[in-house]
Amino acid sequence: MVFKRKTEDEVLQTERYQINLGPQHPSTHGVYQAILTLDGETVIDVENVIGYLHRGIEKLAEDRTYTQIIPYTDRLDYIAAMLNNLGYVQTVEKLLDIEIPERAEYLRVIMAELQRIASHMVFIGSFAIDIASITGWMYNFRDREKILDLLEMTCGSRITTSYMRIGGVAEDIPADFIPILERVLRELPEGLEEYDELLTGNEILIGRTKGVGVIDIDTALDYGIGGPNLRACGLPFDLRKVRPYGIYDRFDFEVPTGENGDSFDRFKIRLDEIRQSIRIIEQAIDNIPEGSVKSKVPRNIKPNAGEVYHQIEGARGILGYYLVSDGSTKPYRLHIHSPSLMSLGVFPEMTKGELIQDAVVNLASIDIVLGEIDR
Amino acid sequence: MESLFINIGNLCREKVVELTEVLNLPEAFAGYFMVLIYAIAILTFVLLNAIVLVYLERKIAAYLQQRLGPNRVGPRGILQSLADVVKLLGKEDIIPRAADKWIFRLAAVLVIVPTVMVYAVIPFGKDMIAVDLNIGIFYFIAISSTATIALLMAGWGSNNKYSLLGSMRVVAQMVSYEIPLVFSMLGVIMIAGSLQMSDIVAAQKDMWFIVFQPVAFLIFIIAATAELNRGPFDLPEGEQEIIAGPFTEYSGMRYALFFTAEYANLISTSAIAATLFLGGPSGPWLPSWMWFLIKVYAMILFFMWIRWTIPRIRIDHLMKLNWKFLVPLSLVNIFVTGVALKLFSGW
Numbered sequence: 001m002v003f004k005r006k007t008e009d010e011v012l013q014t015e016r017y018q019i020n021l022g023p024q025h026p027s028t029h030g031v032y033q034a035i036l037t038l039d040g041e042t043v044i045d046v047e048n049v050i051g052y053l054h055r056g057i058e059k060l061a062e063d064r065t066y067t068q069i070i071p072y073t074d075r076l077d078y079i080a081a082m083l084n085n086l087g088y089v090q091t092v093e094k095l096l097d098i099e100i101p102e103r104a105e106y107l108r109v110i111m112a113e114l115q116r117i118a119s120h121m122v123f124i125g126s127f128a129i130d131i132a133s134i135t136g137w138m139y140n141f142r143d144r145e146k147i148l149d150l151l152e153m154t155c156g157s158r159i160t161t162s163y164m165r166i167g168g169v170a171e172d173i174p175a176d177f178i179p180i181l182e183r184v185l186r187e188l189p190e191g192l193e194e195y196d197e198l199l200t201g202n203e204i205l206i207g208r209t210k211g212v213g214v215i216d217i218d219t220a221l222d223y224g225i226g227g228p229n230l231r232a233c234g235l236p237f238d239l240r241k242v243r244p245y246g247i248y249d250r251f252d253f254e255v256p257t258g259e260n261g262d263s264f265d266r267f268k269i270r271l272d273e274i275r276q277s278i279r280i281i282e283q284a285i286d287n288i289p290e291g292s293v294k295s296k297v298p299r300n301i302k303p304n305a306g307e308v309y310h311q312i313e314g315a316r317g318i319l320g321y322y323l324v325s326d327g328s329t330k331p332y333r334l335h336i337h338s339p340s341l342m343s344l345g346v347f348p349e350m351t352k353g354e355l356i357q358d359a360v361v362n363l364a365s366i367d368i369v370l371g372e373i374d375r
Numbered sequence: 376m377e378s379l380f381i382n383i384g385n386l387c388r389e390k391v392v393e394l395t396e397v398l399n400l401p402e403a404f405a406g407y408f409m410v411l412i413y414a415i416a417i418l419t420f421v422l423l424n425a426i427v428l429v430y431l432e433r434k435i436a437a438y439l440q441q442r443l444g445p446n447r448v449g450p451r452g453i454l455q456s457l458a459d460v461v462k463l464l465g466k467e468d469i470i471p472r473a474a475d476k477w478i479f480r481l482a483a484v485l486v487i488v489p490t491v492m493v494y495a496v497i498p499f500g501k502d503m504i505a506v507d508l509n510i511g512i513f514y515f516i517a518i519s520s521t522a523t524i525a526l527l528m529a530g531w532g533s534n535n536k537y538s539l540l541g542s543m544r545v546v547a548q549m550v551s552y553e554i555p556l557v558f559s560m561l562g563v564i565m566i567a568g569s570l571q572m573s574d575i576v577a578a579q580k581d582m583w584f585i586v587f588q589p590v591a592f593l594i595f596i597i598a599a600t601a602e603l604n605r606g607p608f609d610l611p612e613g614e615q616e617i618i619a620g621p622f623t624e625y626s627g628m629r630y631a632l633f634f635t636a637e638y639a640n641l642i643s644t645s646a647i648a649a650t651l652f653l654g655g656p657s658g659p660w661l662p663s664w665m666w667f668l669i670k671v672y673a674m675i676l677f678f679m680w681i682r683w684t685i686p687r688i689r690i691d692h693l694m695k696l697n698w699k700f701l702v703p704l705s706l707v708n709i710f711v712t713g714v715a716l717k718l719f720s721g722w
Contacts, residue, residue: 019536027615130615132687138440204686
């Protein structure tokens with residue numbers, strides 16, 4: 001019998017094992033499964049398993065008229081329904097080449113930015129809860145509630161808004177909307193300061209997120225991620241600035257960027273973006289004109305045959321709609337470019353070699369919504 | 376009021392002695408009966424307080440998070456914990472097929488045993504210690520550290536990867552943090568010159584030890600939070616990562632036992648903190664046992680406040696904090712205490 005002296009690596013290695021993070025798990029933010037290969041607490045490999053929430057929205061759209069598709073877009077990114085509505089109706093408007101009234105444009109901006117704030121608050125809250133700061137979650141939801149109340153005032157619905165219409169918006173805002181909105185905008189910065197005190201400055205949070213889950217700019221571009229996740233890497237790429245759609249070129253706002261592309265930057269950048277969104281809404285309130293909120297659009301929308309791609313800055317990144325029309329009342333094909341899917345792609349790469357606790361934080365930091373990934 | 380419970384104890388003792396005489400039992404039996412009575416009294420205390428704490432924790436969490444908390448069962452939801460207990464009693468007792476059945480069953484029992492045992496040395500009031508051991512503190516440390524085994528058994532017996540991960544974290548964390556915990560107690564013991572609880576309480580007659588040993592108190596609080604598996608050191612049951620750690624597979628009353636043990640540990644550790652650093656049951660005007668309860672609950676509220684404010688620490692930071700900061704600091708504290716004692720041995 002020959003005894004071979006084991007090298008140090010062989011001695012220290014423990015048995016690798018796999019655990020299923022999801023599809024039913026508190027931190028997967030929906031029905032998503034990650035198969036983690038672990039060595040002790042260290043993540044060696046991650047395999048994304050998606051498709052649990054597949055409803056075939058793209059296929060369903062082929063059998064609906066252009067207007068009927070709007071409620072389906074609510075169910076994509078159910079945290080930011082307004083932005084989905086906006087992206088879709090602007091795509092159809094681009095296809096039809098129609099102008100929409102000024103007031104509707106401003107209302108769209110107000111609603112979109114309110115929705116962006118609400119969405120980022122869900123992010124901050126769920127990020128907080130994933131590092132076990134449950135109080136941070138409750139604070140965010142307290143403030144998000146005010147925004148949801150505003151959305152409810154406008155369109156009667158809090159989550160699935162279906163507010164945008166082809167050629168404008170569904171209806172004008174009620175008379176007391178603007179005063180309440182102004183009050184909410186005054187109160188929001190106080191809430192932001194509270195999050196800063198509770199979360200941003202917290203040593204444990206900084207320790208757990210600084211230098212964790214780093215994505216460099218090249219990787220980010222390779223994977224095609226956009227939005228706050230890309231900006232956290234240091235690239236000031238915001239579609240509202242770079243390729244303004246709607247009336248975004250009229251607003252004065254900054255594009256906050258991160259430095260290292262780590263989880264902390266991705267967290268921080270959302271806080272900064274909320275502040276910028278508040279600025280945009282304030283300017284919109286000042287400049288909003290009177291007038292109608294819907295232009296004349298035929299009841300049966302029949303675009304000419306052709307195709308169109310339009311993308312907007314969603315709450316999670318570049319939200320794109322690709323429509324192919326065959327001249328009938330229903331689209332021949334609708335494809336949705338969903339930002340969460342892009343972000344999820346980079347999750348295995350950024351998590352390999354880190355701890356299982358980091359994996360949870362990384363997953364929270366890229367801000368995925370499963371409704372959008374599986375469609 | 377002061378000697379309310381002592382009088383009750385004495386009354387019991389008289390009755391028990393009478394009873395043994397009537398039954399013609401050997402005299403030693405009176406002692407055994409008294410131990411039983413003490414044990415029942417302690418169990419009652421632990422369970423009652425655990426029920427109160429469940430309610431208190433939920434209300435405090437709600438208060439910190441700007442919501443209402445339980446408010447449906449009874450006035451201000453005060454009967455919520457009772458409703459929970461009833462619910463847990465009625466739940467199906469599930470043992471997974473793949474589980475190591477005996478270890479799985481035994482773990483739930485074993486976890487509660489040491490937690491109740493440590494109450495033997497806790498001075499609830501003046502002359503109100505069940506057993507005033509001359510190695511009281513040592514007994515507390517020795518017994519409470521055995522709870523680690525029960526949690527490891529729970530994780531191993533469940534035959535679930537999440538449970539095993541959780542129980543491994545328990546072992547790593549509890550064994551490591553025991554060291555600074557004990558070292559922080561050493562400073563107090565050196566000043567008091569005794570391991571006996573009554574002596575330590577008596578030594579704080581003029582001044583609480585928190586004044587002489589602020590660093591030790593700080594280390595004790597941190598290490599105790601880790602020992603209690605409470606936030607920010609609640610890694611073993613890190614819900615977001617490993618569901619519920621060792622308790623994942625437990626349901627019904629077995630789960631309730633773990634839950635009770637956790638709150639019982641919280642009370643006993645707070646009691647030890649109050650005894651070692653906050654002067655134990657001594658205080659003016661009010662009866663001593665009331666003072667003790669006030670101090671214990673002040674500590675408990677502090678632990679709860681921390682838990683609901685701070686996020687969870689990462690496992691490598693946890694270990695670094697222990698071995699690179701708390702252990703050296705506690706050693707320095709012992710050294711400084713020793714030098715100071717030598718210099719001002721008038722204490």
